[in-house]
Each structure stands twice: as structure tokens, then as C-alpha cells.
Amino acid sequence: MKRAVVLLSGGLDSATTLALARSQGHACHALSVHYGQRHAAELDAARAVATQLGAVEHRVVTLDMGQFGGSALTDPRIAVPEAAVEGVPVTYVPARNTVMLALALGWAEVLEAGALFIGVNAVDYSGYPDCRPEFISAFQRLADVATRRALEGRRLRIEAPLMHMSKAQIIRLGTELGVDYALTVSCYQADAQGRACGRCDACRFRRQGFLDAGLPDVTRYMVGISN
Amino acid sequence: MKRAVVLLSGGLDSATTLALARSQGHACHALSVHYGQRHAAELDAARAVATQLGAVEHRVVTLDMGQFGGSALTDPRIAVPEAAVEGVPVTYVPARNTVMLALALGWAEVLEAGALFIGVNAVDYSGYPDCRPEFISAFQRLADVATRRALEGRRLRIEAPLMHMSKAQIIRLGTELGVDYALTVSCYQADAQGRACGRCDACRFRRQGFLDAGLPDVTRYMVGISN
Secondary structure, X not given: OEEEEEEOOOOHHHHHHHHHHHHOOEEEEEEEEEOOOOOOHHHHHHHHHHXXXXXXXXXXXXXXXXXXXXXXXXXXXXXXXXXXXXXXXXXXXXXXXXXXXXXXXXXXXXXXXXXXXXXXXOOOOOOOHHHOHHHHHHXXXXXXXXXXXXXXXXXXXXXXXXXXXXXXXXXXXXXHOOOOHHHOOOOOOOOOOOOEOOOOHXXXXXXXXXXXXXXXXXXXXXXXXXX | OEEEEEEOOOOHHHHHHHHHHHHOOEEEEEEEEEOOOOOOHHHHHHHHHHHHOOOOEEEEEEOOOHHHOOOOOOOOOOOOOOOOOOOOOOOOOOOHHHHHHHHHHHHHHHHOOOEEEOOOOOOOOOOOHHHOHHHHHXXXXXXXXXXXXXXXXXXXXXXXXXXXXXXXXXXXXXXXXXXXXXXXXXXXXXXXXXXXXXXXXXXXXXHHHHHHHOOOOOOOEOOOOOO
């Protein structure tokens, strides 16, 4: 069985990506990165999703990117916006996907994995620079020269299968593949139990996605927000 | 004063790089990464070097890459070779420089730094894939699309000024710039006091460098090894 590393945040997109990688016959090694995000309930969700979707194993790397500041996701003094904004929102975490892909690249090399999956999406998204196709292409070119395996001519494919899908398409795909979205947490400011605020970017894209897909929104919201 | 992030391992090359960045007028923010290396005395050295060379500040990010295994530098069960080997030696840490550059990229963005310095060298080196010019070029292209600042047209230059220098040239340069090499630790298996084994790749390149430069080797060696 061919091995793959799958970046798993515990959100809707990465859960769907894991299900897709599995359906393509990969033995999936799931990796979560605890980078100091305030929405740590994501990590509990990631554990549950890894189990539900049959990952071979699930690892967590903890690192303190929060010390650098500069993001609402790692600095509790910066508020998470609850309406759409112009440009890249303050929930952007500088170089987050570069760091997560770098860690996954290292693990993939040790595992001799042939593919590295990441659930980035550039349709219904917050406009983050490191979710775009040109970013993934550049990381592929980096991976092609960065490792010993690359020197030996063995390529690690960087797979971003959700890149051009709408949120509704992602939800339909995941539903077909058996993802239990009730386990996933997308909210940027979920509470400790993983309940969503219903108002941040991530919540709005997700709610609209269920609506557009014509599927019930199984998200657990905080008190006072109805599905 | 223009800001730069400088990756600082505590070894000879990164100390020289920091001194060079300072001499070029940068306010230097030094970053060390504790990735689970067995030679943790490097981090004490990094602290001392950052102070000696006038870094504005020195940060350490700790992360457990050792859990992935696959390297003699993070797995005490794999012996550090004490003679030259064919190909990439087992001291190679999968994706290490990719991870360290990624973390530095994130911090550089928050600091609005214009340059990121790394002391990689592809002359007197262990043949690691992520020390080569093509790796640095690929990372530059990644940085050019990865961040919000890049989207706004503000470029972060990835500087690897030692890339094509011999170890002797590096030592002469650093000596001119006032680096106190007695503070630095290069050895892959230094003891807790930072004393060097004198036999690993890193030690051999370093000893030969001082010899070729015609300068006294100020390295502190373990008992039984003479300078």
C-alpha cells in the first residue's frame, strides 16, 4: 500500500482530503501541527477524524509560532473578524502552511511516502497567500530539490486536491466518502468543546457550503446559534 | 536600520553569517531552532554568539522533529560517523533547513524584515541536499509567493552569503569581523559543555578550515584531543 502524509487540522477541508487520499488507496499518516492556535479544539477534532477515517497513525508536532505574533489565530489580543474584510484578514498566520508543509516533508521522507496531501482551497477561502495554486507549485519545486530522496530521483508529489473546488463540492465529496463532519471543527474561535461561533470567515464559508450542497449542517454551534 | 532575521545554530558558519549581516548594517533578529538535536550545547553557543555579535534579540523555537526519526542527529541509537562516507550521511535531518527557513519566514514577515540570512555552504560540507544553491533558489521562489507581504510586492531576500566559500575563507572573514569562534560549537556530538569530538564531519571540516586559514584552532575539544 502506498504511503501518504496528510496534513490534518481537524477542519472540514483536511478531513475531506484525508478521506480522498484513503479512497485512492493510500496508507495515510496524519499530521497535525499545534502552532499556538487559539482554536485548540481543532486538535481534538483531528484526533477523532484520524480515527474515523482510518489513518494508520496520527502525530502532533507542537511548536510555539505564537511567540512571533502577527495573527488573530495565535494572539488573543487581536479579535477574529466577524464580517468579510478587504485583503488578507488578520486571521492569516505568517508562513503557517509553509511551516506545516516543511514538517510534513520531513516526515514523508522518513516514511518514504510518495505523496503529501494538504487541504488548501482557493475558491471559498479567506484569501490567504499560502492557499493559492502558485504557492503549492512553488512548494513542489522546493520539495523536488530539498531532500535526500529527491537527490535520488524519488519524487514526493504535493497533492492539493480541493484547490479548485467550491465548499459545497467539497462537502458533497466528503459526504460520499463517509466523512462525519460533526467531528470536524472549522471555527477560528471555537470554544473548548469545539462549538462554533457561526460568525467568523471559516464559519460563514462552512454554513454556506452546507446550504449550497443541500445537506444538513451538522456543525455544533455555541448557544444561541441555530443550524 | 533595516531588519534581518538570521538563522543561528551556534556553529561556525551561522556565527560568521550573523557577523556579516551586522557588518552590512542590518538590525539582526537571531533565530535558533531546537528540533531535537542531540548536540543541544549548540543552543547555549547560539545564545552566547547572539550576545557577542550584537543581535537585537535571540529567539528559540522548540519542536519535536526527533519523533520522526531518520537522522543520527536526533536519534541517539544511530551513531554519528567518524569518517567520510559516500553520499548523504546519516547526520542529514530530513527537511531540517526547509523547516528552519519556514519558521524564519514567518518571523521575518511579522518583523517586516527585508532579508533572511542562512549560513549554508556547499563547499566544505556534508553533502546535504538542503545546503545547495538550487535549494536556496527554490526557497526564494517559494517566499516570493508564500506571504501577505509578498502579495503586496514586498520581497524578502533569502541570503546565503557563505554558499560558495571554503571553510578557510569563512574563518578568515569571521575573524576579520570579530567573531569569537571559541564560543561556537560545530560538533555533531558535542558534550554538554560544548566540547567537540574532533572526529565527525563537522569537526573535520572545521579543523581543516583553521589549518588552511593559518589561524589557531580555538575549538574546545574533549579530553585526549589536542588542538
